[in-house]
Amino acid sequence: xxxxxxxxxxxxxxxxxxxxxxxxxxxxxxxxxxxxxxxxxxxxxxxxxxxxxxxxxxxxxxxxxxxxxxxxxxxxxxxxxxxxxxxxxxxxxxxxxxxxxxxxxxxxxxxxxxxxxxxxxxxxxxxxxxxxxxxxxxxxxxxxxxxxxxxxxxxxxxxxxxxxxxxxxxxxxxx
Amino acid sequence: xxxxxxxxxxxxxxxxxxxxxxxxxxxxxxxxxxxxxxxxxxxxxxxxxxxxxxxxxxxxxxxxxxxxxxxxxxxxxxxxxxxxxxxxxxxxxxxxxxxxxxxxxxxxxxxxxxxxxxxxxxxxxxxxxxxxxxxxxxxxxxxxxxxxxxxxxxxxxxxxxxxxxxxxxxxxxxxxxxxxxxxxxxxxxxxxxxxxxxxxxxxxxxxxxxxxxxxxxxxxxxxxxxxxxxxxxxxxxxxxxxxxxxxxxxxxxxxxxxxxxxxxxxxxxxxxxxxxxxxxxxxxxxxxxxxxxxxxxxxxxxxxxxxxxxxxxxxxxxxxxxxxxxxxxxxxxxxxxxxxxxxxxxxxxxxxxxxxxxxxxxxxxxxxxxxxxxxxxxxxxxxxxxxxxxxxxxxxxxxxxxxxxxxxxxxxxxxxxxxxxxxxxxxxxxxxxxxxxxxxxxxxxxxxxxxxxxxxxxxxxxxxxxxxxxxxxxxxxxxxxxxxxxxxxxxxxxxxxxxxxxxxxxxxxxxxxxxxxxxxxxxxxxxxxxxxxxxxxxxxxxxxxxxxxxxxxxxxxxxxxxxxxxxxxxxxxxxxxxxxxxxxxxxxxxxxxxxxxxxxxxxxxxxxxxxxxxxxxxxxxxxxxxxxxxxxxxxxxxxxxxxxxxxxxxxxxxxxxxxxxxxxxxxxxxxxxxxxxxxxxxxxxxxxxxxxxxxxxxxxxxxxxxxxxxxxxxxxxxxxxxxxxxxxxxxxxxxxxxxxxxxxxxxxxxxxxxxxxxxxxxxxxxxxxxxxxxxxxxxxxxxxxxxxxxxxxxxxx
Numbered sequence: 001x002x003x004x005x006x007x008x009x010x011x012x013x014x015x016x017x018x019x020x021x022x023x024x025x026x027x028x029x030x031x032x033x034x035x036x037x038x039x040x041x042x043x044x045x046x047x048x049x050x051x052x053x054x055x056x057x058x059x060x061x062x063x064x065x066x067x068x069x070x071x072x073x074x075x076x077x078x079x080x081x082x083x084x085x086x087x088x089x090x091x092x093x094x095x096x097x098x099x100x101x102x103x104x105x106x107x108x109x110x111x112x113x114x115x116x117x118x119x120x121x122x123x124x125x126x127x128x129x130x131x132x133x134x135x136x137x138x139x140x141x142x143x144x145x146x147x148x149x150x151x152x153x154x155x156x157x158x159x160x161x162x163x164x165x166x167x168x169x170x171x172x173x174x175x
Numbered sequence: 176x177x178x179x180x181x182x183x184x185x186x187x188x189x190x191x192x193x194x195x196x197x198x199x200x201x202x203x204x205x206x207x208x209x210x211x212x213x214x215x216x217x218x219x220x221x222x223x224x225x226x227x228x229x230x231x232x233x234x235x236x237x238x239x240x241x242x243x244x245x246x247x248x249x250x251x252x253x254x255x256x257x258x259x260x261x262x263x264x265x266x267x268x269x270x271x272x273x274x275x276x277x278x279x280x281x282x283x284x285x286x287x288x289x290x291x292x293x294x295x296x297x298x299x300x301x302x303x304x305x306x307x308x309x310x311x312x313x314x315x316x317x318x319x320x321x322x323x324x325x326x327x328x329x330x331x332x333x334x335x336x337x338x339x340x341x342x343x344x345x346x347x348x349x350x351x352x353x354x355x356x357x358x359x360x361x362x363x364x365x366x367x368x369x370x371x372x373x374x375x376x377x378x379x380x381x382x383x384x385x386x387x388x389x390x391x392x393x394x395x396x397x398x399x400x401x402x403x404x405x406x407x408x409x410x411x412x413x414x415x416x417x418x419x420x421x422x423x424x425x426x427x428x429x430x431x432x433x434x435x436x437x438x439x440x441x442x443x444x445x446x447x448x449x450x451x452x453x454x455x456x457x458x459x460x461x462x463x464x465x466x467x468x469x470x471x472x473x474x475x476x477x478x479x480x481x482x483x484x485x486x487x488x489x490x491x492x493x494x495x496x497x498x499x500x501x502x503x504x505x506x507x508x509x510x511x512x513x514x515x516x517x518x519x520x521x522x523x524x525x526x527x528x529x530x531x532x533x534x535x536x537x538x539x540x541x542x543x544x545x546x547x548x549x550x551x552x553x554x555x556x557x558x559x560x561x562x563x564x565x566x567x568x569x570x571x572x573x574x575x576x577x578x579x580x581x582x583x584x585x586x587x588x589x590x591x592x593x594x595x596x597x598x599x600x601x602x603x604x605x606x607x608x609x610x611x612x613x614x615x616x617x618x619x620x621x622x623x624x625x626x627x628x629x630x631x632x633x634x635x636x637x638x639x640x641x642x643x644x645x646x647x648x649x650x651x652x653x654x655x656x657x658x659x660x661x662x663x664x665x666x667x668x669x670x671x672x673x674x675x676x677x678x679x680x681x682x683x684x685x686x687x688x689x690x691x692x693x694x695x696x697x698x699x700x701x702x703x704x705x706x707x708x709x710x711x712x713x714x715x716x717x718x719x720x721x722x723x724x725x726x727x728x729x730x731x732x733x734x735x736x737x738x739x740x741x742x743x744x745x746x747x748x749x750x751x752x753x754x755x756x757x758x759x760x761x762x763x764x765x766x767x768x769x770x771x772x773x774x775x776x777x778x779x780x781x782x783x784x785x786x787x788x789x790x791x792x793x794x795x796x797x798x799x800x801x802x803x804x805x806x807x808x809x810x811x812x813x814x815x816x817x818x819x820x821x822x823x824x825x826x827x828x829x830x831x832x833x834x835x836x837x838x839x840x841x842x843x844x845x846x847x848x849x850x851x852x853x854x855x856x857x858x859x860x861x862x863x864x865x866x867x868x869x870x871x872x873x874x875x876x877x878x879x880x881x882x883x884x885x886x887x888x889x890x891x892x893x894x895x896x897x898x899x900x901x902x903x904x905x906x907x908x909x910x911x912x913x914x915x916x917x918x919x920x921x922x923x924x925x926x927x928x929x930x931x932x933x934x935x936x937x938x939x940x941x942x943x944x945x946x947x948x949x950x951x952x953x954x955x956x957x958x959x960x961x962x963x964x965x966x967x968x969x970x971x972x
Contacts, residue, residue, distance in 0.1 A: 048196015052421075057891070091196075109858070112668035113419070113422045114194075114198050115369075143901075147897050149897065150422055151868075152866075153903050154906055157905075
């Protein structure tokens, strides 16, 4: 850790980090108190990760950290030094086509204002990775760490079912 | 046959960018050289400000500006009263920063602008405010008490407004009625909680002398007008944009929140862009709230269960200020009669100040309270007379041939509360079918044998939607054939980019994907009001329709001239304009648009092809003949309704209550909804789902808890519980369609509906489930602990 020697922010400690986000490698010097969410949004300009509560409840800021869903508002950027982060911007496929989860949200009208949506998609990604065959109840429980104020969740549940089915199909094709 | 777009469940046009994280919400916009603001908010519900010392904050490196009330000059003026009313005799609105006194926890006291939000918040900690606490009003009961402390020293009795409205002759009906019941019914505070908090980004361009603000708001045009007046700028030099807005539900239709003045002020003063983004804690204590009312209701009915008269006196908590006038209690009074033939009705309300966050409409806006009261009445009549609950409602319904039905009260828009159309029995029948109503009694009895408590409840409502004054729209076909649409309303999740495109596509025979809709940018459309009161699809939708019709007629005229045919023989479909029965005589819509714009320098593929076609040759006289009016295929139209249109619905649910814990589980939920003609069923059903979820939250989980110091003690998502996917049931939605005769589309509003009947339905279902305990629910919300408490006190325990 280093301290700035001069300038108006001299009193704030900073640290160097190296992180891979959506396949791109970044090296940055950041204030140690800089939240991961702010780092992604305002340093890397990946503004698809949203902030709904900044106390780890709403799930809008969910990203994947080494493949696992985490709340980027509850982490500091310095904590992800050397790690791999995936955000909503990294979900689309090679031809920039929508990921099957994104596609299912569109087809089942699983979003309205779209603010919570990236967080849901990241959580669903992690959920279906862990459990490709979720029951309706498991889906609802799996989604319960993300809050949506618009949809009443029903169409999100439908979207997850559709996405799960399609992802299983893809797995079979690959396998 | 051309494709019908109106009424089709097409996927939403706005989805792909939102799904990719490419939406543009206010905080997604970072401008070069931008600074960040943070607000110091009062920690006291009522106190005198003795001293504010900002010197340490000003001295902090990275801080550019610290302002308190005394720095504001002529800006230190109370916000405008948005909707004055003769009954609102003591209106009070808020200063951008509190001057000598604070009136609620969260009221703005100082603003800091710094290099980053982090430093701005550091600086807030360095501001020293010396308060002298004053006695506090934390509830309606305290506000109404004799010798209550005063929220505003110059408002006697804390009374902001008092209004009496009477229809018929309730006094004589009560004097002779066979049955009279009276009870107290209470609804506590709840709030909208959009997932995106509020936010303002302001940029002052000194070269153009132009102020641009991006605000997470439902009403950018009124804000543009207001900011122009405040900063003495021409209106066209103020641009207010509501970019993607992450939910509003009413709380973002407000003028002004202090930050909407302070942020632009700081930007102008510093000559640098300034951004303020509300955090969730701030939102809990500074974004407007709603719901709190206390009703003393008395009602008379006959032996057949016909409701004869209602006398409802209620207190309405407006918080510390009345920015939105008395809209909410007026709506409550007007909504209470609901779908029933109530001919003798006395309504009296008193609006009281409390030391809490100000109140303005939140989805439902006074209606859930009214429906709760009226549906409690219907259930009670059934209980008293031992009649079927559905039957009592049927006996009291206004019949389909009785429209228009005038309730007799003046509505929130100053017009009549006059129902334009409806078929309430059809809604109830559908809900009964969806819930297998006739089989429920047996199912309930069977469950009780196993010690399980099932209950069925339902609730009917009528909802005033689609109020004026007006909205407008511009529709223009561009040279490539795509259609540009702009309107003054905003979008915060309703899918306007799709449903508005469908309205235009229907008229112009193009794919909705080729209709590009802009909402909420004051520079794109000058006139308008905003998206609130379930009015955007009805009012702006109608304006868009009228403009599209005008463009279609002009396209037919221009094409008729080119083909030397009659306009009556010209048709529009699949992006083409052609002569009926002669499809080879055809142009694309873009080519017609180019033809309608006599230019020397037309370019692009459409222009080139058009030239090769050598259609009708040069005409004598002006290139743009007077009968053509303006160049191009373009029209602007406005729509102003004669009065609001009245949507309706019936919801029903089967629940199970665990009497040991007070926990309630929904086993079935059915929502039947009538919003007239439906533009996009998928979108409307989504609106209903979301409304029901908010309604369930407001009925069971969500209650803003203020302690005796009027401190909000559950100001976080850990403590104020928004329902998650685990709590919200599957919702079966069905439609009844009684078109509105008031507007050209036959539509009514749909946005708020879902939330309105849920508290009433919930109470009805709990009563039914817990009838062995003799429970009668008279309060909302009813969270598990409170329900458990009621059970402990119940007579049947």
